[in-house]
Amino acid sequence: MGSKPARIPLFPLAGAILFPRAQLPLHIFEPRYRDMVRDALAGQARIGMIQPSGSGEPPPLFQTGCVGEIVGAEELDDGRFNIVLQGSNRFRLIAERDLGTDYRQADVDLAAYDDSEPGPLALIQRAEVEREARRFGDALGLAVDWGAVGQLDDEMLVNAIAQVAPFDPGAKQALLEEPTLSGRADLVVQLMQFQRLAPGGADVGQTLQ
Numbered sequence: 001m002g003s004k005p006a007r008i009p010l011f012p013l014a015g016a017i018l019f020p021r022a023q024l025p026l027h028i029f030e031p032r033y034r035d036m037v038r039d040a041l042a043g044q045a046r047i048g049m050i051q052p053s054g055s056g057e058p059p060p061l062f063q064t065g066c067v068g069e070i071v072g073a074e075e076l077d078d079g080r081f082n083i084v085l086q087g088s089n090r091f092r093l094i095a096e097r098d099l100g101t102d103y104r105q106a107d108v109d110l111a112a113y114d115d116s117e118p119g120p121l122a123l124i125q126r127a128e129v130e131r132e133a134r135r136f137g138d139a140l141g142l143a144v145d146w147g148a149v150g151q152l153d154d155e156m157l158v159n160a161i162a163q164v165a166p167f168d169p170g171a172k173q174a175l176l177e178e179p180t181l182s183g184r185a186d187l188v189v190q191l192m193q194f195q196r197l198a199p200g201g202a203d204v205g206q207t208l209q
Contacts (some may be wrong), residue, residue, distance in 0.1 A: 004111035005094060008048040008067060009036045010104040012168045013058060017176045018066040018087040019159040020115040020192040028081040032102035037073065037081045039101070045070040048091060050109060051169050058104065064177050066090045067110065089115040090176065106204040119179040129154075129185050133161055136192040140166075158185045167191050 011026075011033060011175070016025045028037050040047050050065030068085030075081050092112035099105050130150065137144045149157065162175040162184065171191050178184040 002111055005107055006043075006091075007097065007105060007107050008046060008108050009040060009093075009101070009131075010048045010050055010061070010065070010096075010106055011068075012050055012052045012061055012104065014052050015172060016049060017051065017163055018085055019070050019162070019176070020066065020087045020089050021117070021155065022087045022159045022163060023071070024049065024068060024085045024087070024163065026083050026085065028083060031079075034081060035081055035101065036103040037070070037083060040070060041073060046088070048083070048106070049085065050093075052172055055174075061093065062173050063093045064074065064090060064112070064173070065075075065093070065108075066176065067108075076166045079182045080117055089113065113179065118155055120156075121182060121185055125160065125185055126154055126157075128189055129161070132189045132192045132196075135155075136165070136196050138197045154185070155181055158190060161188050161192070165192065167195070 013026075016024065016026075022195050028034055036047060036098050045065050048065045049068050053061035053062045054060045067088045067090075069088050070083055071086045072084035073081060075084075089110055090113040091108035091110050094107040094109055096104060096106045120126075130146075133149065134144075134146060152160065158181060162172065165188075167175070175184055175187055178187055179195075
């Protein structure tokens with residue numbers, strides 16, 4: 001697979017991951033990221049979602065993220081934004097670039113992953129994901145429309161769980177970097193089982209900001 005370099009603005013946010021063909025709503029309030037959204041809307045209308053890999057200022061970053069196309073944007077009276085990102089493809093960082101903006105920008109490789117639409121899961125694997133999701137949801141006391149969940153295609157189901165479940169950032173990063181949908185389905189089942197069965201695991205109160 002060849003490389004496909006591009007330069008994009010980066011939005012580092014722990015616990016927030018995006019997948020190709022998935023959506024992520026975000027509330028943008030920091031001034032530097034308001035500038036980022038305005039600049040993106042005036043240009044290619046895309047930003048790179050990526051997680052910090054540690055603390056510090058600026059924090060170090062994981063090497064893999066996902067490009068988000070801005071498919072919805074509402075600027076509020078005070079300058080904040082509500083936006084919706086549609087994932088296009090995962091990328092690997094090449095190098096950050098200092099271009100004089102308050103927000104971070106980088107050259108990335110857009111061809112680092114094969115993000116063509118995957119085929120369906122095996123029926124037994126799909127059933128296992130749904131079964132463990134029900135157990136996990138019950139353990140967390142979540143009100144879920146399981147009828148609607150059952151209508152999701154395999155990719156939407158697995159990626160939605162990966163995005164919204166209260167896994168730690170390292171686990172979410174592992175899900176993002178998993179090359180195949182089948183491998184991601186296996187991993188998401190393992191993570192739900194571990195968190196549900198670990199002492200105090202089902203009492204996690206972490207939510208996406």
